[in-house]
Amino acid sequence: MTHHRPVDGQVYPRFEGIRTFMRLPHLAEAERLAEADLVVVGVPFDSAGTYRVGARFGPSGIRHESMLLRPYHPELAVDVHEVLSLADAGDLPVTPGYLVESHAQIREGAARVLAAGVTPLFLGGDHSVSLPLLRAVAERHGPVALLHVDAHCDLWDGYYGGKDTHGTPFRRALEEGLIDPARSVQVGLRGPVYGPEDVSLPHHLGLEAISADVLHRRGVAATLERILARIGGPGPRYLSFDIDALDPAYAPGTGTPEVGGLTTVQALQLLRGLAGLDFVGFDLVEVMPPYDVGALTQLLAANVAYEMIALVAVAKRRAA
Amino acid sequence: MTHHRPVDGQVYPRFEGIRTFMRLPHLAEAERLAEADLVVVGVPFDSAGTYRVGARFGPSGIRHESMLLRPYHPELAVDVHEVLSLADAGDLPVTPGYLVESHAQIREGAARVLAAGVTPLFLGGDHSVSLPLLRAVAERHGPVALLHVDAHCDLWDGYYGGKDTHGTPFRRALEEGLIDPARSVQVGLRGPVYGPEDVSLPHHLGLEAISADVLHRRGVAATLERILARIGGPGPRYLSFDIDALDPAYAPGTGTPEVGGLTTVQALQLLRGLAGLDFVGFDLVEVMPPYDVGALTQLLAANVAYEMIALVAVAKRRAA
Amino acid sequence: MTHHRPVDGQVYPRFEGIRTFMRLPHLAEAERLAEADLVVVGVPFDSAGTYRVGARFGPSGIRHESMLLRPYHPELAVDVHEVLSLADAGDLPVTPGYLVESHAQIREGAARVLAAGVTPLFLGGDHSVSLPLLRAVAERHGPVALLHVDAHCDLWDGYYGGKDTHGTPFRRALEEGLIDPARSVQVGLRGPVYGPEDVSLPHHLGLEAISADVLHRRGVAATLERILARIGGPGPRYLSFDIDALDPAYAPGTGTPEVGGLTTVQALQLLRGLAGLDFVGFDLVEVMPPYDVGALTQLLAANVAYEMIALVAVAKRRAA
Amino acid sequence: MTHHRPVDGQVYPRFEGIRTFMRLPHLAEAERLAEADLVVVGVPFDSAGTYRVGARFGPSGIRHESMLLRPYHPELAVDVHEVLSLADAGDLPVTPGYLVESHAQIREGAARVLAAGVTPLFLGGDHSVSLPLLRAVAERHGPVALLHVDAHCDLWDGYYGGKDTHGTPFRRALEEGLIDPARSVQVGLRGPVYGPEDVSLPHHLGLEAISADVLHRRGVAATLERILARIGGPGPRYLSFDIDALDPAYAPGTGTPEVGGLTTVQALQLLRGLAGLDFVGFDLVEVMPPYDVGALTQLLAANVAYEMIALVAVAKRRAA
Amino acid sequence: MTHHRPVDGQVYPRFEGIRTFMRLPHLAEAERLAEADLVVVGVPFDSAGTYRVGARFGPSGIRHESMLLRPYHPELAVDVHEVLSLADAGDLPVTPGYLVESHAQIREGAARVLAAGVTPLFLGGDHSVSLPLLRAVAERHGPVALLHVDAHCDLWDGYYGGKDTHGTPFRRALEEGLIDPARSVQVGLRGPVYGPEDVSLPHHLGLEAISADVLHRRGVAATLERILARIGGPGPRYLSFDIDALDPAYAPGTGTPEVGGLTTVQALQLLRGLAGLDFVGFDLVEVMPPYDVGALTQLLAANVAYEMIALVAVAKRRAA
């Protein structure tokens, strides 16, 4: 098997070259996907945002800032390129403005990636893309344990008559049996909501929810305990990360920012605390370059993606 | 009849107050629309853009920059508030991400405004909104002569399988008989296209097209002659103005900018050259605040809207 | 009594409509103010700033970002629109560049609002506006307990010969007996000052001062204890919040930023810790949109205003 | 006499060194002013702006961008440092928020510069500063011929009860006999005004006015003829240049931008067409760095100041 | 031979996919270069800039904005993808901070491209890269006729003791006999210079120079006549285009902006006026994304590159 690696940043300056993720090889053909252990895949659909829009430029923005990433993760002590064959599979085709059609395209595209036996790391796009992604994932792996990091529960039933928006994917996913609520947990929820029923909604639907306020008061370690208790058992696991889990000072470039969010240090500690668990897939959504300042959000997202990759590397090394 | 006027800018500083267009009264109730001669109406739908998105913030952005506008137009020698009762009717409801539903809402909302016998000035939104707007306009007035100022002909048949995008509204409008091609003209076209057939498309469909290149070489006066010959006769007339007709240096905040466009001076001379003609409606689209720099595009759009209002004032005065 | 509510964000998308605060009704006429329990009032005066200026655009900026706010406050468990009739009263008239005249206008305007028996939430403007606001408040309620959250003590005697600047309002207010120093406290002070006498100035004038450094070392809970001990007793209470209390990373859009400030989480915990106390009025000042980045400061200020509203809702519910 | 020159840009890179104008020596002491033929003087007062504010940072912004200027003017064939001893005299003290006091300070400061027999080039600040500057100039030289380049006539009688704003300086100057209307001309006027009387105001007060519209239609050469016929005769001459004469695309960083303005090429041709005339002073106002984009306005203003300096150099060479 | 084409923008939305120039295939291997008629090649070296720096991000910035380009050029009536096989060859390796080493790398890299018999379109980088590029070009083709579009003559002998900067490449190229001065011309020169000798420098060294001022006064057609008279004859031709030839309002993102430059319309007319001539290579330099606003400069540069490609297509079609 071809072990894919990026261009060497100590030979070829990091501001050079075509902007694939980490300057990895671009595997455009589906039949070559199996050459990789993990592929980065863009899902630039953003027609389901209810406030600001522009996440269609998320994948290219994250790729641009990923240039600064290097191979070795000091805290997890893993060289991601040593352990994994990594590649960039480009973007899934979508039809902007056509939600139903696009969701079908995304599901189909994701299924093609999963069929190759490779772990996918999807870069959104708005959060509505998690629904077709979970459809493809559950089709292959069965219902998954969900770790959902976000400022919002995204469990609303609908908006203005629409059943599919970036605020509803997990409600639909629960209805379709794509995720196992008893093995799922949401972290980072905060901000004003429509009514008291919104606060109890996760619990009512069978998930656990840990608000940002609780995380700030109890700390990351205690939060991790609750997360691991929920998702740490056997069965497939999926991580969906909405960048608005972070405070707007750290991630201004997103669609529905809520003040009082996680710091980057908290987010990194949270992600690193998952080391050892294996995930069948990841998505990272709501990165909105037109609203970013100083590329802060795009750089941060590139690092979140890197942490996800490192989780896969640690799990693979442990499994070996 | 109540003659509506804005707050007086020499008494109440122009940076103060709620941001309606020109700080005009906000007529939220449909039954009061008839109090005005002309109303400004937002149409914040932008799910049909094929490249950048964000025109949903166009109406609020244009309103914000309209604070600087004053009553009297020196070149056309008309005080718009003396001649016209003006109001801001707020925004039409839309459903972001749901094109068909939103187009129905827009058509219905526009019909309500037209039913009050008031001249509408619609602020987009992306250019797809012109289709439902023209449906409402033609329903009331019959097929219209169209003056279409734009960098693109927006006559394409479809994109990625979608029939309704911001690049197709006038193709659909022609098919539905909403506009009279023999009395219609497009101005400002430029930039690379998909093939030679795109260049002949307007002519092929019965419209006249004047490229930006021709306008630059022959001048505004000669261009106006051709426009007036085409749209100047009897029958209802509609003006659709895409801000990307302007060069990106003058209007950076738009979705598919094309270099080599009109200067502001050319655009103003063009609009002022229409004085004396009456129009049954106007739209001003593709103003995209998240991409604007220094509010240039929003300020320019506020001035284009003001020129449209002045055209109505001049026509009304002449008719009186 | 008319119970005013905002437009419903689940029916009418939140990017739509005229930008009043939270899309509340605009009560432009003084005689209608009594329809509300609390009104948001802009005070766009900024001619007293000693470094950067531009806070005159604060009210419109905060209104713009308030679109994202929803009715229910999860931590305080209160639906602000259920408990309170809320409205936006527009901006008080001022005369830019004319400090004495503007302060008279502000005092008069504030008195008109207070006379209606409604709780005012004033959005500045620079901090000099707190002086005429406190004049109106003390005229109605007598001397108030002051909770002053700020990076600066704003107790200086004067600048360049001027007695009224954004650095002197509370010195004047003390001299005029508008605030009761024994029941007043300042929180968040930091940054280099002119001399050692500046450090002891609050104490010397009878107020308590808690520096940002002390807050960072002892925590929010301990700080709240000291605040409540000071302002928690009987008698009228007023909260003046300068957005520069926050660190520049969280609130870059302000006039005299000081590094080492509060995080948003600390500010929210502080405000929520006041739940149960009633206040006769609030101001939120020094939000400067031309210096903001990514609308961070304006969004944060909209949330601070929301927390203030929630405090009034909790107090009213408790009193009921 | 000491002939002052800037640091040599071919020896000491132009991004280096303390930001005086063109890296000229800083003559902080009044008694040394006479060492220069022309001094650049900042007048950072901006409390009289009626819309946006922030011109107090104009002088430092223009100085920053003046780094790129080089000694020799190819079109006028003059080396400004060969012909003239140039210096930067720093900023005049002002009292922000205190208009009357600041105008007195500015008049006094300007008088001190003029008393040294040096030609002043004042960098505003908002346009209100032209009034105290003209008071000092007229005190020394008698009433002056005024060339006023601006989007606005600045001849209004008052705003919101205030007699002194950035829209009134020349009305006051006419009333005080500081300028000779028969030898004065305004160029670049445009944009909507309050009423028809505003259009005839310059003529009514005895000045000539050439609108931007006329300039665009007749060209710079014809405009220059009219200007020279008006101001070209004997007697002292003063040039007041408001950067908003330029179109917002060229000068976005200003307080009350009006679309349809001059291009930079037109402005340069206009200024160069004055070569041979001597002026007793210059001001360049309304440059507002917080609203600038890409430093365009500040760079342009630095070049306008350079053209003014070149005019003095040409006049001196001709006189020699 | 493989005829390379971009992804179809009517099938795969233009905001999608890996950012190669126009989403063309990335030919990373030298041996495959011969599959193309023309390749786009990045040269991200910027250590020779004397004022602002950051052109190393020029190639990726131009690639990003090239997404909007479509195949057919209406004015030149050519479909570039029909006539030419196009590809993106990535970036040449350079060593930032090491001028001599980098110039050697660039020369070698360019030679490799030229050896494949493909026409190169180089994207800088600062203007110093033209020297090693011309070394490679002259080595293959002999001394070239140079069309140099720029605000500066770049013929200086040195700066601060350094012989190689972005202001000296053509002086060195003349000394080394890489360009034939008698067949070369510079267009767009303007702005203050160090002394009168700078103005006569091009003439003194045997080139013709047409200042921006002359171009503005005589027009593009007359300028083209002089250009064609100079470079239109037999022998190899090279076009070096510095984006600062454009006015800063059109191209703010560059290193040493000079006011009074070309408009985009002038630049396009100039380039299109060259149709029919064949060029052995092109460079497009000094695009500096960190200083760009609204991506204006990057979008403009993408269009300039497109015009260059169209020139090659027209020449090839004519030769066929």
Add this chain to the structure above:
Amino acid sequence: MTHHRPVDGQVYPRFEGIRTFMRLPHLAEAERLAEADLVVVGVPFDSAGTYRVGARFGPSGIRHESMLLRPYHPELAVDVHEVLSLADAGDLPVTPGYLVESHAQIREGAARVLAAGVTPLFLGGDHSVSLPLLRAVAERHGPVALLHVDAHCDLWDGYYGGKDTHGTPFRRALEEGLIDPARSVQVGLRGPVYGPEDVSLPHHLGLEAISADVLHRRGVAATLERILARIGGPGPRYLSFDIDALDPAYAPGTGTPEVGGLTTVQALQLLRGLAGLDFVGFDLVEVMPPYDVGALTQLLAANVAYEMIALVAVAKRRAA
């Protein structure tokens, strides 16, 4: 001896005047340097950056934002202008693009400052400047104890064949014996690296390294203990502060940002914890204004410089 002080900010508004650091006197002549206890010196060299560039504008950017600094430090209880005679010595000459030559110029310039017996505070520039600065420092004082605050260890052996970049200065300094590894410590290291050997590199070379992760987990107090144990003994001490030690949310304007960095509060506590130690010199590097947002990084850097000055003041007072 002349005791130099800045302009008084309570008399002369802080937005006025020539932008020296804190508006201190500019001592341009080497022979006057001895008039000061501490001088601020710009070192605007940035040709050794491996990713983003633009730190050459660091000194002028930091000077601009230093306007807000006042004399008295509340936490350290010291008036820096009472205790110290302070001045701004302008910038050292450098030759952009010529690393070896520039390093020689910097060493020579620094030696001149040190020879005057004044404590230097150098403002970079990229981190490569620390090497020539340390050469000058060690030449005068012998090998120094180094406190190095940074996200990166900057101990790499080379990049792309180059031995001198902003990632290598301390490797070279160790090789040349300029710093005493046994008395040196690095704080703030984080982010992915090239391999496991990079993590052990500081230890391998004899320095101590405290990662940001450790600092976040153990706190500032524990970190200070380790730092003081390492550098607190006898012998000369030098502090090199790379602004990227701070998290990008606090310091976005830098060249190689790494998420998960220090907050401003942590950085201030760290610096204040050094009070009592004397340092023979300081540098503050990698501040990159073209990438800054809202001037956050420049303002923060001005405050870090102020803390360094306060350390010198405390040490001098203690020694007295």
